[in-house]
Amino acid sequence: MKEVGYGIVGLGNIGPIHAQCVNAIKGARLVAVCDTRAELARDFAKQYGGTPYTDLAEILKHPGLHAVSLCVPSGLRADLAEKVARAGKHVMSEKPLEITTARVDRILRACEKSGVMLGCIFQYRFAEAAQHLRKALDQGRFGKLVLGDAYIKWYRSQAYYDSGAWRGTWKLDGGGALMNQGIHQIDLLQWFMGPVKSVYARIATVAHERIEVEDLATVMLEFENGAHGVIEGSTAIYPGHPARVEIHGTQGSAVIEDGKLVFWDFVKKRVEDKKIVAAMKGESELGTGAGDPLKGLKIEGHRRQIEDFVRAIRTGRPPAIDGREGRKAIALIEAIYKSAKSGRTIQVK
Ligand SMILES: NC(=O)c1ccc[n+]([C@@H]2O[C@H](COP(=O)([O-])OP(=O)(O)OC[C@H]3O[C@@H](n4cnc5c(N)ncnc54)[C@H](O)[C@@H]3O)[C@@H](O)[C@H]2O)c1
Incomplete structure (x- = not known):
């Protein structure tokens, strides 16, 4: 894959860091962004790029979307990640991957079943x-x-x-x-x-x-x-x-x-x-x-980790921090x- 079409769901505090990272990485392009707050999604797209959406089901239909960062509140991630994985998109989750191991396991199963990659942000490892x-x-x-x-x-x-x-x-x-x-x-x-x-x-x-x-x-x-x-x-x-x-x-x-x-x-x-x-x-x-x-917070840790994730997608090797690591x-x-x-x-x- 030449270029990973990247999306961000959840555009609050940490969403902009993901956007800055994607825009700084070779081999990735921010193609779509999504937040339930319509005005935020629109302003965010103007500032960082991508097509704005307010509904997960809609952003998942965006042409050329390959991977999604989930920057929503922690306990919402299992529900959203299952849908992202089912749509065949790779999942990069903010920390914590979810709020219980039972809910994390739902994400692991969904990603394994769909054959998509799952990464979990722990930028300090980088x-x-x-x-x-x-x-x-x-x-x-x-x-x-x-x-x-x-x-x-x-x-x-x-x-x-x-x-x-x-x-x-x-x-x-x-x-x-x-x-x-x-x-x-x-x-x-x-x-x-x-x-x-x-x-x-x-x-x-x-x-x-x-x-x-x-x-x-x-x-x-x-x-x-x-x-x-x-x-x-x-x-x-x-x-x-x-x-x-x-x-x-x-x-x-x-x-x-x-x-x-x-x-x-x-x-x-x-x-x-x-x-x-x-x-x-x-x-x-x-x-x-x-x-x-x-x-x-500086963006360098996120940049290194998202760069690793994009490279993992492009080359087919696992990301440095996958779902099982994120679970620990x-x-x-x-x-x-x-x-x-x-x-x-x-x-x-
Ligand atoms: N790695 C880090 O250093 C770091 C730093 C801050 C936050 N985080 C993590 O990022 C996650 C988000 O935290 P935050 O502080 O940015 O929260 P936030 O409340 O500022 O932003 C969350 C955004 O998600 C949106 N949202 C909620 N439900 C949605 C849905 N169904 N579809 C689309 N958008 C939806 C909200 O409207 C909001 O804009 C948390 O899990 C947090 O732990 C990580």
């Missing part, structure tokens, strides 16, 4: 820092893994939760500080450390009104490889701090903040370490969501919520 860390793990540089931690001490104003009826609801947001915000670092943590065996968690709503979900969570983890860890997540901490993932082993440690390395040291040094440490001084190439969902963080957060609700340690399946 940070150079994350790639260095994953490579060092593959090379065994950390020795035996001992501790793996994720800290997401973020701030979301009351106005943020009030800005959409779906925000902060179990039905459509699927959770709070963990399912919506912390999921990026939770994904990184399990990608680096391997599967989690069990969790023990507490969650609470301490600072926001009119939300059902947690704005504070503390979690103890045991990984299948015997390492321990913690997750601390909140959207109640002003002004919001860089999201941090720490990986510690008997032979080395590395720490990432907002997709940027801030610590890197191993018993056995390598020549490439000098370059890696020198790059630690610059700014985060991906930006941060610490205090606001979008103000600090949701299974983990589901177990965390189950533990918090029951007061028991929960085995992660």
Whole structure:
């Protein structure tokens, strides 16, 4: 395929980032966009290109449409993805892929049945820092893994939760500080450390009104490889701090903040370490969501991931983060919520 005809469904906060990425990628063209809000769809098409639609069934008939980014509220994705897959279009989902593993499995089945590709946005995996860390793990540089931690001490104003009826609801947001915000670092943590065996968690709503979900969570983890860890997540901490993932082993440690390395040291040094440490001084190439969902976010992570997805479609190889990868963080957060609700340690399946 020479050029992937690309569509975006859901044109709110994150939709424009997808549009900018598609417009920046060779081998893809934004051909159609869709939002139930007609005026938004029209203005969006004027600014970024593509034909505007207000109905999913209509955009799916657009000639030359091959792939669709689903940027709608999280708990709507299974219903929409099933229709997109049935129409034979490839699906790129924003995170979280859906809000429960049962609903994720509906998407997996639909895409497998139709033979279309499924990708899930986790842009922080595409940070150079994350790639260095994953490579060092593959090379065994950390020795035996001992501790793996994720800290997401973020701030979301009351106005943020009030800005959409779906925000902060179990039905459509699927959770709070963990399912919506912390999921990026939770994904990184399990990608680096391997599967989690069990969790023990507490969650609470301490600072926001009119939300059902947690704005504070503390979690103890045991990984299948015997390492321990913690997750601390909140959207109640002003002004919001860089999201941090720490990986510690008997032979080395590395720490990432907002997709940027801030610590890197191993018993056995390598020549490439000098370059890696020198790059630690610059700014985060991906930006941060610490205090606001979008103000600090740069498009580079999304651009790399959507470029990978487009290349996957054009060459027939799987995308770097497919549906099964996207499912893992949701299974983990589901177990965390189950533990918090029951007061028991929960085995992660
Ligand atoms: N990767 C990231 O860093 C990142 C950042 C922000 C949001 N997100 C994710 O993106 C998703 C959307 O979040 P948002 O903040 O952009 O939400 P939003 O409410 O700003 O935008 C969602 C849009 O979807 C539209 N919509 C709803 N139902 C629709 C339907 N059936 N058909 C077409 N359009 C429909 C709404 O009108 C709205 O414009 C969420 O799942 C969120 O977790 C990811």
